[in-house]
Amino acid sequence: MSDYSDDSLDRYLDGNAEAKRAYLEDPIQHAQIELQRQALDAADRAMASEGIPEDVRNRVVNRIVWGEPEGLVDVHAQRIDQAIAAYGRLSTRPRVVSGAS
Numbered sequence: 552m553s554d555y556s557d558d559s560l561d562r563y564l565d566g567n568a569e570a571k572r573a574y575l576e577d578p579i580q581h582a583q584i585e586l587q588r589q590a591l592d593a594a595d596r597a598m599a600s601e602g603i604p605e606d607v608r609n610r611v612v613n614r615i616v617w618g619e620p621e622g623l624v625d626v627h628a629q630r631i632d633q634a635i636a637a638y639g640r641l642s643t644r645p646r647v648v649s650g651a652s
Contacts, residue, residue: 555605556591556612560584563616566625591615 564571564584573580591612598608610620618626 553592553595553608553612555609556595556616557588559609559612559616559622560588560591562622563625567628 564574570580570584574584575581594615595608595612598611599605603611613620613622616622617624618630
């Protein structure tokens with residue numbers, strides 16, 4: 552496993568308490584995260600064998616894990632929060648029933 556891809560995923564888990572708890576307590580979540588580790592490793596090894604520079608490989612790993620190239624902000628979580636907020640706004644709108652008086 553690439554040290555960088557492993558570290559990036561570990562930083563993600565350390566910064567996301569729910570994901571970390573699920574990883575530690577739920578065997579299905581644990582298995583899914585381990586599959587993600589393997590996929591990140593495979594992607595990193597493939598890029599290395601194609602001659603992609605290490606800094607570019609690291610940015611790709613960050614985009615996969617965090618949703619942005621520097622790995623500083625969890626863009627995936629922000630998008631989920633935005634979708635939940637939008638759904639909440641939609642579900643609280645009064646419904647108009649056609650034909651009702």
